[in-house]
Every structure is written in C-alpha cells, then in structure tokens.
Amino acid sequence: MLVLVAAPTVTVFVQSFTGLAERSVTKTEICGPFGCAEQSGLSQQATTSDKPARRFVGLAHYRDRAHLAFGEIHHRWHTSDSLVNFLQKTLTLPFYGALLFTLVYTLIVTPLAILLGLWLACCIKRLAPQYRAPVVFITLLPMVVTPLMGALALFWMLDTHAILGTALREISGNNAFSLRASTPLTWLVLIFHGIWQSAPLAFVVYYAGLYTVPRSLQDSARVDGASQWQILRYVTLPHLLPMTIFLVLIQIMDNFRVLDPIIGFAADGFARTLSFNVYADLQSDAIRMGSAATTSSLMIVLLALLITPILIWVMRHNTQHSLQPGLRAHQRRSFA
Amino acid sequence: MRIRDVVLHKATSAKIVSSKPVAGASQSAYHGWPGFLSTLGLLLWLVVASLPFLWIAWGSFKVEADFFSKTDWRGALTGARTLAETGVRFTTDAYSGLWVQESFWRHAGYTLGIVSLTVCVSLTLGLLAAYALSRSNSPYVGWILLFALLCRALPHVVLVTGYLPAFFSLGLWGSWPVAVVVLVAINQPFTLWLLYAFFRRVPRSIDDSAMLDGCSQLQAFRRVVLPLMWPAIATTALCSFLLAYNDFAVTGLLLNRHETTIVPATIQFLGTAFDSGKIMYAVAAVVSVTAPLFLVVWYFQRRLVRHISPVA
Known part of the structure; x- marks a missing residue:
C-alpha cells in the first residue's frame, strides 16, 4: 500500500516541477472568427517515442495563469479600484474559481449532509420494525447508486422542459427560467445533489451507532427528568462523537474531490472544481501532465490544511475519544 | 399545481412505508406535532431519494420527445409521443439500441x-x-x-x-x-x-x-x-x-x-x-x-x- 499510494504522491510533486522539453512542443496558430490563438501540443516525434522528453521548469507551472497566476493577480491588484472588484476579477481565473466552488461545496455539503443523516437515523430508528427495511433500502439508494448515474437521473428531471423544470418555471412565473442559466442556481443544484448523495453515508454510520448507545444511560436521564432534546444533546450526541469525527473526515475528503456531478450536469461553464480542472487537463488531446500535476499538488496541500486541524484535535482528545477503539488502544500503548 | 398532484401521488404510493408511528415499542416515539413533522419529513425524504430512479426507469421506455418533454411535460407520464411514434406506450427501442x-x-x-x-x-x-x-x-x-x-x-x-x-x-x-x-x-x-x-x-x-x-x-x-x-x-x-x-x-x-x-x-x-x-x-x-x-x-x-x- 505504501508503494501503491505514496509513490504516486511523490511523482505528482516531481511532475509539477517539470515540463515538456521545447523540442517536443509544437506551436500551432488557430484562427477563428474571434482572432487567432496560439495552441501548443505534443509534436509527432514526442508522441511516437514512448516517453516525451521532459525538463525541469521550477515553479513555472505554479506561477502560470492556469494555477496560482501571480502575475495576473499582481496586475489585477493594481488595476482594480476596490477589494470587491479585485476579488471578482480574481475569481475569473481558472484556479481560484475552482478553488472557491470546491471550498464552498465542501463546507456547505459536509455539515448539512451529516445533520440530515443524523435526523434520518433518529427518525428511522423510531419507525415500527416492519417498515424499517424498505425505508432503509430507499434511503441508501442515493449513496450506493453510481454517483454519475444518480446525478444524470436527477439533472434530467430538472431539465427545462422535464417534470421538475416545468414545476420550477410555473412557480417562478418566468417561462425562460432554467437552472442551467446562472451561476448561483447551478451551485445550488450541485450542492443539493451533494447533500442528497452524502447524507445516506452519515445515516448508515449513525443508524448503526445509535444502537450502541447504552439504553440504561438514556433511561436514567429520562428518570432524572431530561426531555427528548436534552437526552439527544447530553447523552446520545456525546456518545456519537467518535463517529461524527470519522464522518467529518470522510465527508471532507469525498466532497473535496467532487467531479462526477459536474460532468453529469455539464456544469463546467458555471461551476468547476479542482478535480474537474485536473480531469480536463488529462482528458485534452495534448495531455497536460505538468499542469495536472501542479493542480494535484495544490489539492494535496489544501487537503492537508483542511484535515490537519481535525487530526490535531483528535490527538489532543485522544484519551477520551478516538476514531476507533482499536486504534485508541494501540495509541495509548505507543504513547505510554 | 399539477406538479403537486404528482408529488402527492408518489407520496401516497410510498405511504406504506411510514404512516403509523410505531405501534408496539413506542417508548421513544414522538407524539403530537413533532411526530407529525418527522413523519412528514421522512416521507419527503423518501420521495426525494427515490423519485429520480422511478422517473428514469419509467422514462427509459419512452421516446426522446416524451422523456425530455419536448411538447408537454405530461407526455413523459402518459407517453403520448411514444404512442404516436411507435404504436405502443412502452417501447424497448432504447434498450435494444443500446445493447x-x-x-x-x-x-x-x-x-x-x-x-x-x-x-x-x-x-x-x-x-x-x-x-x-x-x-x-x-x-x-x-x-x-x-x-x-x-x-x-x-x-x-x-x-x-x-x-x-x-x-x-x-x-x-x-x-x-x-x-x-x-x-x-x-x-x-x-x-x-x-x-x-x-x-x-x-x-x-x-x-x-x-x-x-x-x-x-x-x-x-x-x-x-x-x-x-x-x-x-x-x-x-x-x-x-x-x-x-x-x-x-x-x-x-x-x-x-x-x-x-x-x-x-x-x-x-x-x-x-x-x-x-x-x-x-x-x-x-x-x-x-x-x-x-x-x-x-x-x-x-x-x-x-x-x-x-x-x-x-
């Protein structure tokens, strides 16, 4: 596993500092109705030899327009008259636009999906036993079904003329109303889809977890006069804390790499994610390895920034809670 | 309006699953308003979770004009264009074409x-x-x-x-x-x-x-x-x-x-x-x-x- 997973991480960083050697890049000028643009691609020689020549380019990939774009930012900072204006201009850059959507998506979907999952678990646990199996089955569907297929099914329903699209047009009173027509609506739909898809995982974990809450604890709280809400707040939730941490970690990881719904919804005009940028780089005819690797390295760094605080928090509280009882036992031994 | 009817229809067809809040082991069941709201919310969730799949399974037996409601959104439910184009309400054209x-x-x-x-x-x-x-x-x-x-x-x-x-x-x-x-x-x-x-x-x-x-x-x-x-x-x-x-x-x-x-x-x-x-x-x-x-x-x-x- 060390080799399988760690080695690619290293090569990603290495690749991000290398670019194609000059001789294997061809520049072609493509002229269209809107002027000419220069496009670079792999030369014939480079693609026929099995390994294109590469050279060290240092931080060039990180600095260029598709990534951190220091030059453009510097320029925008000096030409824009207000901070808002500057931010607006910055967010049109491919990397920063994708970064904003990825972060917004992750930070909204993660807590909402976990809350919805907890609520579903509480509700379904209270159902009469004979109803539970079908309800659980339906609840699991959005998670288990291929994400791309779920996205397609949902988005076809929201198509302008389809059943939900028509409903939205009638409710809004605007006959040209379309969810694909503007940035905020596209974001809203994608976030809705994210919650729809991630909530079942939280449900599964909490549903199994609720059965491990000691009955006697809840009963004694009730005898002491605690209300339903108080029991949930002071007895059940603390017991579910390790599971919640686990869920937060997993959901941040999953939501941060969101790719499938962007493709299913064909939403890349309004909402791109970092994963989508990498995908587009690798999918294009001249595979832009250096560019993809640079975005990937930045993703790894960002993920580390997102996850490290949670892990540090877990380590600090290690004596009471941990991700897993087994892990805890081992760590206690190792710290002792 | 019409959409609400459809949703209601789906809701009633999914009603078997929830309705009565806990008969026997109802020790911790909600009663009154909270119970009603949680049942309603659960029903809503079931509809939201399953509707896309029901919809697509139903629609896959229609022709394109019906599934994407080129003329009228009701076509996707009744299959009017499918009937006109193929002579039947459910066609397996898409599947045979695909496979x-x-x-x-x-x-x-x-x-x-x-x-x-x-x-x-x-x-x-x-x-x-x-x-x-x-x-x-x-x-x-x-x-x-x-x-x-x-x-x-x-x-x-x-x-x-x-x-x-x-x-x-x-x-x-x-x-x-x-x-x-x-x-x-x-x-x-x-x-x-x-x-x-x-x-x-x-x-x-x-x-x-x-x-x-x-x-x-x-x-x-x-x-x-x-x-x-x-x-x-x-x-x-x-x-x-x-x-x-x-x-x-x-x-x-x-x-x-x-x-x-x-x-x-x-x-x-x-x-x-x-x-x-x-x-x-x-x-x-x-x-x-x-x-x-x-x-x-x-x-x-x-x-x-x-x-x-x-x-x-």
Whole structure:
C-alpha cells in the first residue's frame, strides 16, 4: 500500500516541477472568427517515442495563469479600484474559481449532509420494525447508486422542459427560467445533489451507532427528568462523537474531490472544481501532465490544511475519544 | 399545481412505508406535532431519494420527445409521443439500441473483468495486511492506520496523475491491468481499515490456541480465523465492488473509449447527444447500470448497515 499510494504522491510533486522539453512542443496558430490563438501540443516525434522528453521548469507551472497566476493577480491588484472588484476579477481565473466552488461545496455539503443523516437515523430508528427495511433500502439508494448515474437521473428531471423544470418555471412565473442559466442556481443544484448523495453515508454510520448507545444511560436521564432534546444533546450526541469525527473526515475528503456531478450536469461553464480542472487537463488531446500535476499538488496541500486541524484535535482528545477503539488502544500503548 | 398532484401521488404510493408511528415499542416515539413533522419529513425524504430512479426507469421506455418533454411535460407520464411514434406506450427501442446496436454488452464484459479482479486483489492484500496489523505488538500500528486514512484523502484524479509517468514510460497506458492497479490503490486504505476493525473482534486467544495445537501462524489464519471472518469479508467485498463499479474518474481517464467500463461508456452517448438521437441510449444505460446495484443492495442491506460503521 505504501508503494501503491505514496509513490504516486511523490511523482505528482516531481511532475509539477517539470515540463515538456521545447523540442517536443509544437506551436500551432488557430484562427477563428474571434482572432487567432496560439495552441501548443505534443509534436509527432514526442508522441511516437514512448516517453516525451521532459525538463525541469521550477515553479513555472505554479506561477502560470492556469494555477496560482501571480502575475495576473499582481496586475489585477493594481488595476482594480476596490477589494470587491479585485476579488471578482480574481475569481475569473481558472484556479481560484475552482478553488472557491470546491471550498464552498465542501463546507456547505459536509455539515448539512451529516445533520440530515443524523435526523434520518433518529427518525428511522423510531419507525415500527416492519417498515424499517424498505425505508432503509430507499434511503441508501442515493449513496450506493453510481454517483454519475444518480446525478444524470436527477439533472434530467430538472431539465427545462422535464417534470421538475416545468414545476420550477410555473412557480417562478418566468417561462425562460432554467437552472442551467446562472451561476448561483447551478451551485445550488450541485450542492443539493451533494447533500442528497452524502447524507445516506452519515445515516448508515449513525443508524448503526445509535444502537450502541447504552439504553440504561438514556433511561436514567429520562428518570432524572431530561426531555427528548436534552437526552439527544447530553447523552446520545456525546456518545456519537467518535463517529461524527470519522464522518467529518470522510465527508471532507469525498466532497473535496467532487467531479462526477459536474460532468453529469455539464456544469463546467458555471461551476468547476479542482478535480474537474485536473480531469480536463488529462482528458485534452495534448495531455497536460505538468499542469495536472501542479493542480494535484495544490489539492494535496489544501487537503492537508483542511484535515490537519481535525487530526490535531483528535490527538489532543485522544484519551477520551478516538476514531476507533482499536486504534485508541494501540495509541495509548505507543504513547505510554 | 399539477406538479403537486404528482408529488402527492408518489407520496401516497410510498405511504406504506411510514404512516403509523410505531405501534408496539413506542417508548421513544414522538407524539403530537413533532411526530407529525418527522413523519412528514421522512416521507419527503423518501420521495426525494427515490423519485429520480422511478422517473428514469419509467422514462427509459419512452421516446426522446416524451422523456425530455419536448411538447408537454405530461407526455413523459402518459407517453403520448411514444404512442404516436411507435404504436405502443412502452417501447424497448432504447434498450435494444443500446445493447445490440451499440454493443453495450462488451463494456459490461470489461466491467465484470475489471471489477472482479479489483475485488479479488484488494481483498487478498487487505486480508493479509489487516491480519498482520491486528496481531502485531508494534507501537507503529496506530500510525500506519492513520497514514492509511490520510491516503484515502487523495482525490482519485491525483492518483491517476501520479501514475501517468510510470505507465507511460512502461508503455502500459490505456490497458486494463493498469486500471485494476489504480483502483486497488484507491481501494486499499478503506479495505484495510474495515478489515482491521473486523480482525480486532476475533480474540487473539483463538489464534493462540490454534498455534498451541500445532498450527503455524499462517495456518491459524487460514484454518481458524478466516472461517470466522466470512461475514466481514462479504461486507468488505461489497464495498470494494461498489467503489470499482461506480468509478468514473479512473476508468474514464485510463481506458480508451472502445474498451472502457459501462459508466464512462454512458458518458459517450451524452457527447454525441442531442443531434444524433442517441440520448435515449444514455437513459437506458443509466437504468442498466443502476439495476444490478438495486439487487445487490437489497440483498446486502442488513449486513451493510450492521457492519459499515467504524465503531459498531
């Protein structure tokens, strides 16, 4: 596993500092109705030899327009008259636009999906036993079904003329109303889809977890006069804390790499994610390895920034809670 | 207005599932307003969770003009255009076009091969590694597991990028064993975690007594511990299966379009979409891809809920 997973991480960083050697890049000028643009691609020689020549380019990939774009930012900072204006201009850059959507998506979907999952678990646990199996089955569907297929099914329903699209047009009173027509609506739909898809995982974990809450604890709280809400707040939730941490970690990881719904919804005009940028780089005819690797390295760094605080928090509280009882036992031994 | 009727109709058809709030063991059931609201919310969730699938399963037997409601949204329910174009209300044109004309079965074959290989390889590696970790006294076990968790964080496209130069230089790019390797790499951290949690539940004294009776460590694993682990293995296999089957990023990027698995193959119909009338093939493909999952989940449902939780 060390080799399988760690080695690619290293090569990603290495690749991000290398670019194609000059001789294997061809520049072609493509002229269209809107002027000419220069496009670079792999030369014939480079693609026929099995390994294109590469050279060290240092931080060039990180600095260029598709990534951190220091030059453009510097320029925008000096030409824009207000901070808002500057931010607006910055967010049109491919990397920063994708970064904003990825972060917004992750930070909204993660807590909402976990809350919805907890609520579903509480509700379904209270159902009469004979109803539970079908309800659980339906609840699991959005998670288990291929994400791309779920996205397609949902988005076809929201198509302008389809059943939900028509409903939205009638409710809004605007006959040209379309969810694909503007940035905020596209974001809203994608976030809705994210919650729809991630909530079942939280449900599964909490549903199994609720059965491990000691009955006697809840009963004694009730005898002491605690209300339903108080029991949930002071007895059940603390017991579910390790599971919640686990869920937060997993959901941040999953939501941060969101790719499938962007493709299913064909939403890349309004909402791109970092994963989508990498995908587009690798999918294009001249595979832009250096560019993809640079975005990937930045993703790894960002993920580390997102996850490290949670892990540090877990380590600090290690004596009471941990991700897993087994892990805890081992760590206690190792710290002792 | 009309939409609300449709939604209500769906709600009533799904009503069997909830309605009465807990008959016998109603100790902790909500009563009054909270109970009503939670029942209503649950019903709403069930509709939201299942409607897209019901909709697409129903619509896949229609023609394009009906499914995308080119004339009237009611067409998708009644199949007016389908009746006019084909003479019947339910047509299987999309499916026959997909499976026969576009030879979707070939993609299904690739999927079967790649998915089963991925499950086998990652289970074998995972079982051995998790067993070793669970029986180890090393102080580093916790750190190894933590590292595995961090590896799970790597986005799939990042892993693909990382493998690019190695496979390019070996000339292996685009072949299906490469897809298996990458899928196993993605799968491994989760498999390791799940199996580790299961192995911890098998007490070490069982191994000890087997070894006292003359087994080697490996024999104890194979003859004594492994037979106790079958439910765990089934659960882990299911999770690996889902991951490999549902994957889009890896197989879509790695394999060329003629030898790809069914999920990226579906996207190809979208690319050629609206002009050539193949969009209904995509609809049929979505249903075809989803249907086996429904069966699998129905079969494994109880097990999934019981075992997937890290603490349970």
